[in-house]
Structure formats: structure tokens, C-alpha cells
Amino acid sequence: MIPKRAIGWVLGVIAALLVLTNQREVGLARDEIVYMQNGMRYADWWIGLFTFDHGVGREHITKTFGGKGATDNNREHPPLVKTLSGLSHHVLHDKLGVDEVTAFRVPSALLHGLLVALVYAMTLSIWGFAEALVAALFVLFLPRAVFHASLVAFDAPVTTMWFLTVFAYWRSLDACARGAKWPWQPGVAFGLLLATKHNALLLPFAIVAHFLYASRKRILEHWRIAVSFLVLGPVAFVVVWPWMWFDTVGHITDWLKFHMNHVHYNFEYLGENWNAPPFPWHVAVVTTLFTVPVVTLASALAGVVAWLRCRVALPHRTRAPGLLLALSAAASFVPFLLGSTPIFGAEKHWMPALPSLCIAAGVGLVWAARGLATYVRWRGVVPLVATVTIAAAVVETATAQPYALTWYNALAGGAPGGADLGMNRQFWGVAARGVLPVIATQAPATGTRLVYSHDASPAWGFYQKLGLVPRSLPDAGQEQHGIDRSQIAIVIHEKHFRRHDFMIWKAYGTVQPVFVLRAAGVPIVSVYLRPMQSSARP
Amino acid sequence: MPDPESDARPARGWLAALFAVALVGIAIWEIVAIRRARATPDEDWAVAARLVRERYQPGDLIVFAPDWADPIGRLHLGDLIPIEYAARMDMARFARIWELSIRGARAPGLNAAPAETLVAGGVTIRRHEQTPANVAADLRTRLSSVRVEGGRRPTLELAEVGFEPHRCIQVIPDAGKPVRLTFPSLPAGRLVGYAGLADVFTRRDIRRPGRLIVEVDGRAVTEVTPGVDDGWVPFATDIPGGAVTFVASADAPSRQICFAAEVRR
Numbered sequence: 001m002i003p004k005r006a007i008g009w010v011l012g013v014i015a016a017l018l019v020l021t022n023q024r025e026v027g028l029a030r031d032e033i034v035y036m037q038n039g040m041r042y043a044d045w046w047i048g049l050f051t052f053d054h055g056v057g058r059e060h061i062t063k064t065f066g067g068k069g070a071t072d073n074n075r076e077h078p079p080l081v082k083t084l085s086g087l088s089h090h091v092l093h094d095k096l097g098v099d100e101v102t103a104f105r106v107p108s109a110l111l112h113g114l115l116v117a118l119v120y121a122m123t124l125s126i127w128g129f130a131e132a133l134v135a136a137l138f139v140l141f142l143p144r145a146v147f148h149a150s151l152v153a154f155d156a157p158v159t160t161m162w163f164l165t166v167f168a169y170w171r172s173l174d175a176c177a178r179g180a181k182w183p184w185q186p187g188v189a190f191g192l193l194l195a196t197k198h199n200a201l202l203l204p205f206a207i208v209a210h211f212l213y214a215s216r217k218r219i220l221e222h223w224r225i226a227v228s229f230l231v232l233g234p235v236a237f238v239v240v241w242p243w244m245w246f247d248t249v250g251h252i253t254d255w256l257k258f259h260m261n262h263v264h265y266n267f268e269y270l271g272e273n274w275n276a277p278p279f280p281w282h283v284a285v286v287t288t289l290f291t292v293p294v295v296t297l298a299s300a301l302a303g304v305v306a307w308l309r310c311r312v313a314l315p316h317r318t319r320a321p322g323l324l325l326a327l328s329a330a331a332s333f334v335p336f337l338l339g340s341t342p343i344f345g346a347e348k349h350w351m352p353a354l355p356s357l358c359i360a361a362g363v364g365l366v367w368a369a370r371g372l373a374t375y376v377r378w379r380g381v382v383p384l385v386a387t388v389t390i391a392a393a394v395v396e397t398a399t400a401q402p403y404a405l406t407w408y409n410a411l412a413g414g415a416p417g418g419a420d421l422g423m424n425r426q427f428w429g430v431a432a433r434g435v436l437p438v439i440a441t442q443a444p445a446t447g448t449r450l451v452y453s454h455d456a457s458p459a460w461g462f463y464q465k466l467g468l469v470p471r472s473l474p475d476a477g478q479e480q481h482g483i484d485r486s487q488i489a490i491v492i493h494e495k496h497f498r499r500h501d502f503m504i505w506k507a508y509g510t511v512q513p514v515f516v517l518r519a520a521g522v523p524i525v526s527v528y529l530r531p532m533q534s535s536a537r538p
Numbered sequence: 539m540p541d542p543e544s545d546a547r548p549a550r551g552w553l554a555a556l557f558a559v560a561l562v563g564i565a566i567w568e569i570v571a572i573r574r575a576r577a578t579p580d581e582d583w584a585v586a587a588r589l590v591r592e593r594y595q596p597g598d599l600i601v602f603a604p605d606w607a608d609p610i611g612r613l614h615l616g617d618l619i620p621i622e623y624a625a626r627m628d629m630a631r632f633a634r635i636w637e638l639s640i641r642g643a644r645a646p647g648l649n650a651a652p653a654e655t656l657v658a659g660g661v662t663i664r665r666h667e668q669t670p671a672n673v674a675a676d677l678r679t680r681l682s683s684v685r686v687e688g689g690r691r692p693t694l695e696l697a698e699v700g701f702e703p704h705r706c707i708q709v710i711p712d713a714g715k716p717v718r719l720t721f722p723s724l725p726a727g728r729l730v731g732y733a734g735l736a737d738v739f740t741r742r743d744i745r746r747p748g749r750l751i752v753e754v755d756g757r758a759v760t761e762v763t764p765g766v767d768d769g770w771v772p773f774a775t776d777i778p779g780g781a782v783t784f785v786a787s788a789d790a791p792s793r794q795i796c797f798a799a800e801v802r803r
Contacts, residue, residue, distance in 0.1 A: 266738060272767075273701060275742040294568045295561060302557040309553075368561055371554020385558050392565035392572075399572050410568040414575020419606040420641060493609065496738045499698035501609075502625070506696045511624045512616025516609045521577025523609040 004129050008120030011136045016113030018140065023105050023150035025402035027433025028459035032152045035082045036089070036104050036462075038074040039152070043086025045242070058246055065243035066251070075251075076258040079241050080195040081107065081157045101466065104152045112149035115160040116140050119355050122167045126321045127363050134386050135362025138296050139355060141393035147404030148348050151430075155348035158197035162352035165189040166328050169207055172225050173214055173319045187228030191236020198259045199349065202335060204229075206327035214320050265344035266496035271422025273495045277340045284336035284343075284350055290412040290423060291347045292357065293393040300357045303364025310367070329356035346424060365389055403431055403519035415520035422495075429455030429492050431524040434517045436468045438527055442488055443470040450476035452489035454500055457482075483507045489528045504528050577607070578640040582659030587614035589656050589663055590636050599623055599632040604643035611638055625696050625703040627732055627798040628772075630671035637664040674725040675801040678707060689717035697796045699734035700769025706796035708736060709786040711748075716787035724801050726779035731799030733762045734770045740792050741766040748795040753783040764795070777801065 002010065045064040048054045066075045074082065084107035093103035119139050124132035139145070149156035165186060172183035193200040207229065215222040238244040244251055266275045269283055289297065307322045332352035335341045342349075369385035399414070400407035405426040408418030419425065432453065442449060453460045453475050460475040476486035483489055483503050491500045491513075505511050513526035590600065600619055602611030612619065615638075629635060629647055637645050637652070639662050652664035681694055688711070695708045711717040733750045735741050747765040751758050752775060760775040786795045 264742070266742065273738065275738070276745060276766075295565045298557075298561055298564050302554075302561065305553065305557070364557070365561060368554045368557035371551060371556075372558035374551065375555050381558075385562055389561050389565045392568040395569045396572055399575075410571035410575065414572050416575055416577040416641065419577075420604060420643075425606075493606075495701055498701050498703075499738065502696055502698055502703045505621050505624065505703070509621070510616065511612050511619050511621055513609060513613050516613045518577070518610070520575060521579070522606065526609045526613075 004124065005121075007129075007133065008117040008124065008136060011120055011133075011140060012113035012115075012117030014113075015116040015140045016109045019109035019112050019146060019149045020102065020106065022146055022401050023102065023109065025433075026147065026150045027402075027430040027456070028101065028462055029151050029153065029428035029430050030455060030458050031428060032104075033458045033462060034074055035077075035152045036085060038079075039082035039084075039086030039104065040089060041073070041086070042079050042083040043090050046083065046087070047090065056242070056245065061242045061245060065241070070254065070258050075243055076255065077154065078195045078197065078237075078255075079243075080161075080192060081152070081154050081197075083240070085152045099466075101462075105150060108149050108152060108156050111157045111160040112145070115156075115163055115355065118160070118163050118167050119358060122163075122170065122321075123359050123362055126316055127366075130366045130382060130386075131359075131362045133362070134299075134365050134390065135359045137390050138299070138358040138361045138393060141390065141397045142292065142296070142354060142358070143397045143400035143404050143407055143409075144291050144347050145351060145354060146397055147401065148351065153348075154197035155345070155351055158193065158199060159351040159354065161189065161193035161196045162200065162203055162328070162332070163355045165193050165203060166206075166324065166355075169210075169225065169229075170319060170321060170324055172228070173222065174316070181224070183225050183228050184232055185228075186225060187230075187232025188236045190229055190233035191238075192240070194233065194237040195240045198256070199332070199352070201256075202331045203328070203352075206324070206331035210320065210324045210327050213323065214318070262342055264342050265427075266494070267344040267346070267427075268422060268424040268495040269343065274343060275496070279339050279341075279343050281337050281339050283346075284333055287346050287423075288333075288350070288353075290408045290418065290421075292354070292409065293396040294409055294411050295389045295392040296358065296361045299361035299365040299368075299389060301364065302368045303360030303362070306364050306367035307360070325356040325359055329353040344427070399520075403434070403524060405430065406519040406522055406524055415522045419522045425494050425522070426492065426524060427494065429457075429459065431517065431519075432456030432459070432490060432492055433463070433468070435490055435515060435525045435527050436463060438515045438517075439473060439488060439490070440468070440470055442529065443472045448472045448474055449487045450474060450482075450485050452476045452483045452486035452504070454490050455492045455497070456490065479503070480507070487530045489530075491526045491528075493523050493525065501526070578660030580610075582661045583610055583614050586638055586656075586658035586661035586663055589658055590615060590638070591618070593654075593665070594618055594636070595634065597632070598634045598636055599626070599629060600636045600638070601629075601645045601648070603637060603639040603645040604641065607640055607643075621696065622705060625705040627704065627706075627800065628730075630668075630730070630802070631673060633668065633670045635666040635668070637666060638662070639664070671730075671800070672803045673800045674727050674803050677721055677724075677731075677799045677801075678705060680721055680724075681707060683722060685720040685722065687718040687720075688715055692717075692719060695736065695796060697736035697794070698738065699736050699796050701738070702770060704732070704734070704770060704796065704798060706732075706734075706736070706798045708794055708796045710792065710794055711786050711788055713789060713791045713793075714787075716785050718783055718785050720781050720783040722781045724777065724779065724782050725803075726777060727801040727803045728774060729760075729777045729782065729799055729801050730772070730774045731797055732770045732772050733795060733797035734764045734768065735766060736794040736796040740794055744790045744792055746788065746790040746793070748786065748788045748793045750795060750797055751785040751787075753785060754778065754780070756783075 085104045088106045089103045092098040093100050120132045120136035123135040168185040168189040264275050333350045369382040373381040406415045412418045451473050463469045476482040489504045515527040516523050517525040602608045653667040654665040656663040692707045692709045747763045749763045751761040762771045762773045764771045
């Protein structure tokens with residue numbers, strides 16, 4: 001019999017394996033390439049440091065982690081995930097022969113597994129085994145979260161690090177009450193969160209509000225927690241980011257300025273293309289309603305009702321766990337109601353709200369099922385209700401992959417319903433991977449054929465390295481110049497990318513693609529052949 | 539799955555039970571709904587394309603609805619859609635229009651009862667008939683004769699305006715300096731046109747509108763002020779025969795004003 005505490009880790013391993021399996025079908029995201037390249041350099045620097053190949057000279061650090069330009073060496077994003085990916089590549093690919101993309105993506109998958117385990121652990125410690133199991137399964141079967149965790153990117157990891165900080169803080173409230181002297185964990189976790197992604201800066205709003213409430217009569221017990229955040233947080237952040245080792249204030253200012261003045265990318269929402277504020281206040285609300293399984297949302301609603309009705313009976317009431325989870329979700333979510341915060345990443349930008357939602361769902365589902373059990377008087381009611389409900393989340397998750405950015409839940413009507421509603425189709429060029437087998441059939445026997453690879457351009461070299469595109473089909477270059485030179489062209493369908501179709505029509509003299517990749521019938525990538533060259537239609 | 543005996547706490551009666559029943563119902567609905575949420579299969583499109591090809595006449599326009607299905611439609615029937623038709627000013631010129639739609643969608647501007655309706659699985663084919671506009675002059679074909687004052691010569695472009703393709707005359711006036719385009723000797727009739735701002739990225743970065751004024755004998759007879767979110771904005775006015783001047787202006791630089799116009803009788 002597996003001890004109840006260990007089940008969370010088992011679920012975590014399953015979650016990581018699920019992501020690692022899924023990522024094999026997920027194309028390379030435009031930004032992923034940047035993070036991989038920089039991650040390898042960061043990892044080499046750390047390896048060099050620990051093998052005494054070099055020291056901590058300012059020039060060497062700048063060459064690897066910084067530079068004069070705002071995006072030199074990707075210094076606009078903290079290094080933790082990139083460094084872990086680079087180290088993973090070094091060990092798993094270079095030393096152990098794991099395929100290159102998987103090696104880069106392992107840390108994100110493991111962190112997603114950790115999230116599942118942490119959600120289980122916190123729910124178990126507050127509500128109980130059934131709630132913990134269901135909450136963890138709801139996290140495991142979040143279609144978009146599985147997708148984002150399948151990439152070398154910051155959004156899944158920051159969700160984990162955010163929740164790790166929340167959990168560590170919550171545990172430290174109890175630890176202090178039990179006389180533990182120095183709660184180092186929340187500070188270190190917060191520092192690592194800061195080193196993951198800049199939306200970390202939103203969490204203190206939740207922590208401070210909760211701290212003021214939970215510690216209002218125990219400030220003498222809890223003051224060390226504040227010190228942990230204020231001292232160890234910045235220390236951990238700076239330690240893992242060598243670019244902060246000198247001119248720290250200037251570099252932090254540059255980092256924050258970049259995101260305060262971030263360009264607004266194009267994003268489709270309810271049929272309109274948005275690229276400048278003010279954005280509709282309801283983007284985050286509607287997007288969440290359409291990108292989380294309906295059963296998870298409904299269970300979370302039950303959880304809120306259960307919490308409101310049962311909170312008096314809760315253990316740990318003085319530590320206000322429900323309030324903490326609500327504040328955590330709100331801190332992540334509320335900025336997107338303001339109309340000025342960029343919306344181009346949609347749900348991935350407020351993913352740290354999802355653990356709270358899934359815990360509410362776990363609590364709500366079990367509360368509801370136990371309520372039914374009091375009428376039915378059959379011990380199988382709770383497992384049955386949980387199984388059927390979670391099955392719906394499983395089906396949604398399976399349906400969504402590998403083009404989960406095109407997927408919307410049953411409430412939206414799936415991918416076609418999302419398209420009807422004018423919800424964003426995709427971003428980052430990930431779906432291009434699906435047309436590579438079609439393009440590969442056009443490889444010439446001799447010489448080369450140039451391919452206008454559109455938003456997959458940054459990934460093209462990597463696809464060739466992986467053998468998914470023959471070397472005889474090189475990338476033609478950018479925009480109209482690249483199209484004019486090309487014999488094959490692709491368009492990744494997003495509303496603002498329609499102009500790429502038109503540029504190709506102009507150059508190729510036809511509006512007819514030769515292949516249209518679809519997800520549940522919804523077009524995601526079109527392939528064109530220059531008519532003189534199209535001897536064989538795929 | 540969860541052990542009902544563990545951590546047992548008293549649940550709260552009917553409301554909880556109601557939620558449980560609802561959750562099971564929602565779950566079953568969700569499983570069925572998401573598995574069935576698939577757009578029209580390719581076989582239906584292939585049948586629809588065959589039906590249209592059997593009835594197609596040169597000069598027919600083919601359109602698709604909803605707009606996101608457009609790439610699928612062009613995959614099957616794109617060889618019957620000249621670029622000029624895809625990048626049309628509007629649909630008034632066409633006597634016969636084939637509308638292929640899925641999921642109950644309708645193409646904008648085709649709300650009248652069709653002359654013929656066919657069904658190919660999930661694809662509904664409607665043939666619309668109308669009296670085509672009698673076009674006496676298409677200004678896009680007269681660009682070589684235009685007289686330009688105050689700025690660079692306009693170009694004929696296949697541009698993205700409002701995320702749609704349009705063959706249009708593009709003018710980029712300097713900020714605060716109107717460009718005057720005079721078309722000599724246009725026939726008398728109703729001048730019908732559309733104007734908009736090309737290129738999504740300049741629309742994002744420069745938020746101020748453009749302006750297009752139509753002048754006859756030095757007097758403004760109509761004008762449009764297309765903004766960044768306005769798309770392809772129509773205008774119309776009656777003109778006597780002779781010279782007609784289009785004055786394009788903007789307060790901001792790099793404003794790509796694109797317009798098309800026809801004189802119709």
C-alpha cells in the first residue's frame with residue numbers, strides 16, 4: 001500500500017511523463033529556440049565556473065548573460081528555466097543521448113510534475129486525501145497547462161514556482177507557531193520564482209495581504225517570515241542570475257522597464273484583433289471559461305460554495321488557507337481585468353491562478369459527492385462521481401493535443417466553436433511541425449528549393465537538424481523578400497497573419513494552397529507551392 | 539479513486555447532492571460534446587467542390603463562410619478564384635455568387651434568398667443571382683493617367699485592409715501634407731468606393747486615422763476618415779462627368795491609405 005503522502009509524488013511522476021510523452025508531437029515554438037540557445041550558453045558558463053575554467057569577470061558575464069541591447073543574450077527574461085534547460089541538454093543529450101528537444105524540455109515537465117505533487121500535498125494537509133487526489137488530477141488534466149509545460153518556456157515553471165512559494169509560506173506560518181526559528185523556504189522559493197518570470201512580482205500583493213490578516217495577532221511569531229521574503233528572496237534571485245552580480249539596481253531597472261513598456265503583439269479575441277489597449281476587461285474571464293475543462297470550472301464553483309459553508313469547520317482556520325489560495329489566484333488574474341495589461345499570451349499569463357482553481361475543484365467535487373452519498377447511502381458514490389467528472393477533463397486534455405492553442409472546451413464548442421467565436425487560433429508558430437511531412441515530399445532530387453517558413457523560421461534550422469525537413473529545403477528568409485525567393489510557402493493561420501496569404505498570392509499568382517493542416521477541422525497551417533514547381537500535389 | 543471513508547466530514551445535504559448530480563451530468567455532456575466538436579470533414583468539401591464545378595460559369599464569384607473556413611474552400615476551389623476576385627472591392631460586379639458555408643454561417647452581404655441551394659453533408663451551397671453593377675470606370679485601371687500633387691505617386695497594391703485582401707490604390711501622405719490625386723475625364727454616374735488603412739503593424743503603431751476627401755470642381759462632395767479598427771469603409775456620391783480629385787491626408791506619418799472606387803451607372 002502506498003502511503004497517502006507518497007501518492008502526490010506518484011501523481012507528479014505521472015504528470016511529468018504525460019508532458020514528456022505529449023511534447024514529442026508539439027512543434028518548436030518561436031521563443032523556445034531563443035531560450036534553448038541561451039540556455040546552452042548559460043549552462044556552459046555555470047559548468048565553466050564550477051570546473052574553474054573561468055571566474056566571475058564582468059566581461060565574461062556580460063557576454064553570456066547581458067549586453068547593451070535590451071534583448072542581448074535574452075537578458076529581458078530571468079535565467080532559471082533557461083539554465084535548467086541548458087544543463088538538462090548537457091546531461092541528457094550530450095552525455096546520455098536523449099533526443100535534443102526532449103532534453104531541453106525535461107525541466108519544464110519535471111516542474112509541472114512538481115506542481116501536481118505540491119497541489120496534492122497542500123490539499124492533503126488542509127482538506128484530506130480525497131480532495132487532494134481529485135485536485136491533483138484536475139491539475140494533471142488541464143489541457144493548456146499540459147501544452148505549456150511541454151515547451152521550453154516560463155509559463156508552466158512560473159506556475160509551479162508561484163505555488164511552491166505560496167505553499168512554503170503557508171507551511172512557515174505553522175512552523176513559526178511550532179517554534180521553528182528561521183523559515184528559509186519561502187524566501188528561497190520566492191527568489192527562484194523571481195528568477196523564473198517577471199509575473200512573480202504580482203505574488204507579494206497576495207502574500208502581504210494574507211500575512212497582515214493571518215499574523216495580525218502573532219506578529220512576534222511570524223516576523224521571521226517577512227525577513228525570509230525580504231532577505232533570502234532577493235539573495236536567491238541574484239545568486240542564480242549572474243547578470244545581477246554587478247550594477248544590480250541598473251540591471252533590475254532595465255529588466256522591469258522592458259516589461260513595463262512591452263510591445264503589444266496581435267491577438268484575436270471574440271473576432272477582433274487586439275494590439276493596443278484598452279483591452280476588454282473580460283478577456284481573462286472568458287478565456288478561462290473556454291480553456292479550462294467545464295467540469296473543473298463547475299467543480300471549482302462547488303468548491304467555493306463548500307468553502308463558504310464549511311470554512312468554520314476547517315482545521316488550520318487561523319492560517320486562512322482558503323483566503324490565501326483566493327488571494328494567490330486574484331494576484332495572478334486581476335491585472336488582466338484592468339484593460340492595460342498585455343493579453344497576447346492569454347491563459348498562459350495567468351496560469352498561476354489555476355492551482356487555486358483546481359484545489360477549489362477538488363474540494364468542491366468531494367463535498368458534492370459526499371453530499372450525494374448521504375442520500376444514496378452507497379460507498380461507491382464518491383469514487384463514481386470523481387471518476388466520471390475527471391474523465392471529462394481527461395477527454396478534453398486528450399482532444400486538445402498537440403494543437404492545444406487551437407483547442408477550446410466543450411462550452412466554447414471545441415476548436416470549431418472557438419473559431420466561430422473568433423478566439424485566438426494559435427501563436428508562436430508551433431503548428432508548423434504538422435506540415436513538415438508534406439513539405440518534405442517536395443525535396444528536390446538535386447539542388448535546393450527555398451521554403452518561406454513564416455513564423456516557423458526561427459525553428460527551421462532545428463527542424464532540419466532533427467531530420468524533419470531535408471537540408472535541400474532551406475528557409476527562404478523573411479516577409480515579401482523571402483516569399484519572392486521561395487518555391488514553397490507556409491502560412492500559420494492567425495488573424496493578423498492573413499497578410500502572409502496575400503503576399504504569397506501576389507508572388508505565386510494563385511490563391512490555392514495545396515495542403516491545409518487542420519485541428520478538429522479548423523485550418524491552422526496552409527502550404528502553397530509555386531505553380532511552375534507544383535509537379536505533384538501532396 | 540478517492541476513498542469515501544477517508545477524512546470523512548459531514549457533507550451539507552441537498553445542495554451538495556445537487557452539485558454532484560449536476561457534475562455528473564456536465565461531465566457526460568462534456569465528453570460527448572467535445573468528441574463531436576469537429577468541423578466539416580474533407581469528404582463533404584470534396585463533394586461540394588464537385589457540385590460547384592459542375593455548375594460553375596466563368597465570371598462567377600465563389601465565397602466561403604465562416605471566414606475561418608476560407609483556406610479549406612480555397613484548397614478545394616481556389617483554381618476557380620482569380621486573385622482579382624479574391625481581392626475584390628465588393629460583390630456588386632458579379633451576376634452569380636456561390637456561397638459555400640458550414641456550421642450555419644453566412645457570408646457578409648449575402649442575406650437575400652438564394653436562387654439555388656444544395657447540400658453536401660456539412661457544406662451548404664447557395665447560388666445567389668443579382669443584377670451586376672454596370673461599371674463605367676474602375677479607377678484602379680486608370681492609375682497611369684492620374685495627376686499627383688503634394689506627394690509621392692500612389693501604387694496599386696494587393697493589400698491587407700481590415701484583415702481582408704483588397705486590390706487598392708495606396709497613398710502614403712506625409713504627416714499634415716495632403717496628396718491630391720486627380721483622375722481626368724471620369725464618366726458621369728455614381729462614384730462608389732471604399733477606403734481603409736493597410737498593414738496591421740502600422741495600424742498598431744500609429745493609431746490616428748487617415749482621411750480621404752472626394753472633390754469635384756474644387757468642392758468636397760464626400761469624405762471618409764478610416765480609423766485603425768474600421769476596416770474597409772464605403773463611400774458613395776453622384777458625380778458629373780469630368781475630373782475628380784481624391785485628397786488623401788493624415789496627421790501621422792506612414793499612414794497607408796488604400797482605396798478603390800468605380801463609377802457605376
